Amino acid sequence: MTSPDTSPTPPPSNRTPVHPLDADLSGIRGWLFDLDGVLTPTAVVHMHAWSRLFTPFLEAHGARPYTDDDYFAYIDGKPRYDGVRSLLESRGIRVPEGEVTDAATLDTVHGLGNRKNDAFNATLAEEGVDAYPASVAFLDAVTRTGAKVAVVSSSKNAPSVLEAAGLADRFEVVVDGAVAAREGLPGKPEPHTFERAAELIGLPTEACAVVEDAESGVKAGAAGEFGIVIGVDRGVGREALEELGADVIVDELDELIPAVERAAAASGADSPSPSITREDPS
Numbered sequence: 001m002t003s004p005d006t007s008p009t010p011p012p013s014n015r016t017p018v019h020p021l022d023a024d025l026s027g028i029r030g031w032l033f034d035l036d037g038v039l040t041p042t043a044v045v046h047m048h049a050w051s052r053l054f055t056p057f058l059e060a061h062g063a064r065p066y067t068d069d070d071y072f073a074y075i076d077g078k079p080r081y082d083g084v085r086s087l088l089e090s091r092g093i094r095v096p097e098g099e100v101t102d103a104a105t106l107d108t109v110h111g112l113g114n115r116k117n118d119a120f121n122a123t124l125a126e127e128g129v130d131a132y133p134a135s136v137a138f139l140d141a142v143t144r145t146g147a148k149v150a151v152v153s154s155s156k157n158a159p160s161v162l163e164a165a166g167l168a169d170r171f172e173v174v175v176d177g178a179v180a181a182r183e184g185l186p187g188k189p190e191p192h193t194f195e196r197a198a199e200l201i202g203l204p205t206e207a208c209a210v211v212e213d214a215e216s217g218v219k220a221g222a223a224g225e226f227g228i229v230i231g232v233d234r235g236v237g238r239e240a241l242e243e244l245g246a247d248v249i250v251d252e253l254d255e256l257i258p259a260v261e262r263a264a265a266a267s268g269a270d271s272p273s274p275s276i277t278r279e280d281p282s
Contacts, residue, residue, distance in 0.1 A: 023247075032194050034217050040162075040167075047071050058091060061093055074087045077217040084112045095108055131165040148202070152175045154176070180192075188219070190220060191221065211253070230248050232253060
């Protein structure tokens with residue numbers, strides 16, 4: 001059975017956190033957005049779906065009950081089957097790996113993951129999803145500057161979520177769980193899916209910003225050679241996001257619009273890379 005995420009967490013930094021208004025975005029020409037929790041509040045749908053899956057499962061196995069803390073610690077931002085493995089490992093439960101084609105009724109890693117996916121799709125169909133207004137405003141701001149954008153999501157449901165939120169036509173490049181599986185890309189917290197997105201929009205990673213709310217996603221951004229990592233605090237906590245490698249932390253993305261506009265106004269001059277120095281996360 002595959003072990004849960006054990007990649008090293010960057011040590012706490014001694015630098016002073018950069019305020020969103022002071023963020024230096026010069027040189028940033030591409031924005032790589034996570035989807036769930038960054039552009040859309042589908043993290044709530046995912047949380048409910050995971051709870052519907054694991055609450056009865058753990059009870060049946062006499063294990064410690066499932067809580068929202070488990071979602072943030074073991075599941076958030078990871079590919080679905082990795083989330084299953086990580087949560088089960090936290091409870092010392094072992095089940096067969098199974099196959100991707102396993103029925104959702106089977107108690108295998110893949111069967112449980114497929115069961116969760118059924119719950120997610122049912123909830124999305126029933127409730128729909130709206131994009132965060134502040135995130136849409138920020139997306140408008142960066143696209144007005146001519147910057148390129150992409151979605152980088154661990155979920156294989158990213159296209160359907162983008163469609164439901166009315167954002168499908170805003171992103172020509174979507175690197176989701178299906179793309180990662182097809183191309184053999186390691187998922188978050190490895191940086192490969194973000195690196196692939198940068199390649200597809202035709203920019204070096206140093207010219208791209210990673211925008212994430214999940215622990216594994218921030219770690220992925222910090223592990224790569226990206227220009228800047230923006231952490232959106234949707235529940236992980238500002239201190240944790242900073243320690244994981246976020247250079248700037250916001251509650252809502254529109255807090256960064258003044259910095260985007262300032263960088264765009266100065267773009268006629270030579271544009272250095274962002275002046276934020278991160279410690280090596282290794």
